[in-house]
Amino acid sequence: MSAALSLRRVHAGYAGKDILHGVDIELEQGGALTVVGPNGSGKSTLLKAVVGLLTLSRGSIALDGKPVEALNALARSRLGLAYVPQERNVFANLTVGDNLRLGWEFLHPRMEASAWRDRLDYVLQLFPEIRDRLSVSAGLLSGGQRQMVAIASALMQTPSLLVLDEPSAGLSPRNAALLFESIARTRATGITLLMIEQNVKLGLAVADRGLVLVAGQVRLLAPAHELLTDDRLHRLYLGTQPGVPVTH
Amino acid sequence: MLQILFNGLVSGLLVALPALALALSFSILRFANFALGAMLTLGAYVIYFFNVVLGWPIQFAALVGIPLGGLIAVAVDWLVYLPLRGRSGVTLLVASMGVALVMENAVRFAAGGTPLGYDVEPARPTRFPSLDVLGGLRVNHEQWLIAAVGLSSLVVVWALFSYSRLGRAMRAVADNAALAAVRGVSLNRTVAAMWFVSGALATAGGLLIGLDATLDPQMGWNYLLPVFAAAILGGIDKPMAAVFGALVMGVASELSTLVIPSHYRTVVAFGVLAALLLVRPWGVFGQARVTR
Numbered sequence: 001m002s003a004a005l006s007l008r009r010v011h012a013g014y015a016g017k018d019i020l021h022g023v024d025i026e027l028e029q030g031g032a033l034t035v036v037g038p039n040g041s042g043k044s045t046l047l048k049a050v051v052g053l054l055t056l057s058r059g060s061i062a063l064d065g066k067p068v069e070a071l072n073a074l075a076r077s078r079l080g081l082a083y084v085p086q087e088r089n090v091f092a093n094l095t096v097g098d099n100l101r102l103g104w105e106f107l108h109p110r111m112e113a114s115a116w117r118d119r120l121d122y123v124l125q126l127f128p129e130i131r132d133r134l135s136v137s138a139g140l141l142s143g144g145q146r147q148m149v150a151i152a153s154a155l156m157q158t159p160s161l162l163v164l165d166e167p168s169a170g171l172s173p174r175n176a177a178l179l180f181e182s183i184a185r186t187r188a189t190g191i192t193l194l195m196i197e198q199n200v201k202l203g204l205a206v207a208d209r210g211l212v213l214v215a216g217q218v219r220l221l222a223p224a225h226e227l228l229t230d231d232r233l234h235r236l237y238l239g240t241q242p243g244v245p246v247t248h
Numbered sequence: 249m250l251q252i253l254f255n256g257l258v259s260g261l262l263v264a265l266p267a268l269a270l271a272l273s274f275s276i277l278r279f280a281n282f283a284l285g286a287m288l289t290l291g292a293y294v295i296y297f298f299n300v301v302l303g304w305p306i307q308f309a310a311l312v313g314i315p316l317g318g319l320i321a322v323a324v325d326w327l328v329y330l331p332l333r334g335r336s337g338v339t340l341l342v343a344s345m346g347v348a349l350v351m352e353n354a355v356r357f358a359a360g361g362t363p364l365g366y367d368v369e370p371a372r373p374t375r376f377p378s379l380d381v382l383g384g385l386r387v388n389h390e391q392w393l394i395a396a397v398g399l400s401s402l403v404v405v406w407a408l409f410s411y412s413r414l415g416r417a418m419r420a421v422a423d424n425a426a427l428a429a430v431r432g433v434s435l436n437r438t439v440a441a442m443w444f445v446s447g448a449l450a451t452a453g454g455l456l457i458g459l460d461a462t463l464d465p466q467m468g469w470n471y472l473l474p475v476f477a478a479a480i481l482g483g484i485d486k487p488m489a490a491v492f493g494a495l496v497m498g499v500a501s502e503l504s505t506l507v508i509p510s511h512y513r514t515v516v517a518f519g520v521l522a523a524l525l526l527v528r529p530w531g532v533f534g535q536a537r538v539t540r
Contacts, residue, residue: 074430077432089427092423094423098419101416102433106413106432153431154431157432
């Protein structure tokens with residue numbers, strides 16, 4: 001079986017200057033990979049390249065074995081990729097219900113209304129906190145609820161690969177913990193997950209493997225539970241001595 | 249007094265449809281479409297062609313002409329704006345000025361510069377004697393038509409915008425085009441649909457203005473300033489708010505005739521706009537934007 005996501009020698013950046021320098025990633029079907037790294041290491045650039053918001057200068061990307069580097073974000077979403085950006089990740093002027101509907105209706109234009117309701121019920125089971133907020137404008141939600149709506153909208157696409165860009169950014173510890181409970185439930189459904197996350201402990205807790213990106217290069221790739229206690233993570237990511245707890 | 253208020257609302261409806269068209273294109277593409285006046289003129293003449301040249305009743309001429317105006321706007325997008333997508337709003341604005349010149353001169357070339365009028369049966373005005381205690385109300389045939397076409401167009405666009413799949417796509421693209429793309433919304437299809445609605449609204453606006461007065465190749469330019477003012481008054485990135493702006497401008501202009509000569513009424517509407525811009529430059533319903 002081909003990998004859910006495969007990156008080969010990927011170079012990408014902005015205005016002719018590469019930020020990523022030959023990144024290789026292989027993510028198997030149903031796997032979960034959390035990418036960590038210091039600020040400016042190219043994590044968000046990596047995700048933008050994966051989802052089609054940034055053109056590669058070199059290298060290749062494949063989804064389920066199909067080359068996608070020439071496809072835009074819309075075409076990749078039709079191939080089963082759903083992306084949740086770090087900021088501006090909901091349509092603030094639309095209600096929560098319309099945000100969720102929008103995640104569904106353009107990728108399933110011919111499916112029956114019952115299929116839409118079934119999917120909505122399924123997604124709201126993963127994010128019960130937003131069930132009674134469907135008629136509220138998404139711009140009026142708290143940061144934590146907004147993140148939940150963003151991920152729930154992405155899941156309405158029935159993706160095979162979910163890509164999350166720092167879901168805990170800007171959230172209080174309590175809201176971040178609540179959000180990651182929902183992400184863990186989502187993960188348990190068997191979806192393939194690629195995530196970048198500054199909160200190393202939370203990010204690695206829901207992943208099989210962790211990857212440390214530094215200066216646009218993969219510096220470390222290991223099982224998530226091992227990475228948390230790996231001294232090299234401290235040196236590469238935090239720039240601290242071993243023994244300092246990794247809590248961000 | 250009642251007559252003045254009614255006349256004000258009808259004047260507002262004349263501006264409301266093109267103002268809504270302007271706000272619609274601005275909310276999605278973030279550029280001020282200066283070709284709107286010319287789209288209005290061209291649309292009015294397209295309906296004139298069916299109504300007078302082919303001799304169709306005005307209702308049928310409008311039913312065919314309004315969608316045709318929408319298709320012309322889609323064709324202009326395909327020829328001019330689509331190749332410029334991604335450029336700055338200023339580039340698109342300048343391009344729209346070029347489009348306006350081409351459209352207006354095409355009309356002048358095809359129909360000449362002489363004022364023309366639709367072939368509409370003259371009819372007696374409707375009087376409402378029971379309202380005489382409020383100063384009386386007299387509604388002429390053209391005003392009925394303007395109210396009917398204007399209000400029904402606004403209801404259709406409001407329903408489309410609020411409840412349809414296309415409306416959600418338009419609002420999503422207006423809010424965040426990149427996020428809309430990753431949720432599966434096609435930007436090109438949504439923009440084409442927006443141009444269709446915008447062109448149809450401009451054509452309907454041209455029809456109403458032609459019914460109220462006459463058709464001439466400059467008619468769009470004469471309305472461009474009030475249309476921009478109305479859209480800005482409501483909040484130019486809020487399409488339905490432009491309707492509010494247009495109605496306020498219409499009523500304020502008509503009410504001003506109670507205290508100043510009627511040929512100064514346009515000045516009053518702009519006075520209201522200037523005062524609002526001083527305290528709330530993003531419009532009554534618009535949102536302040538911070539640029540860093």
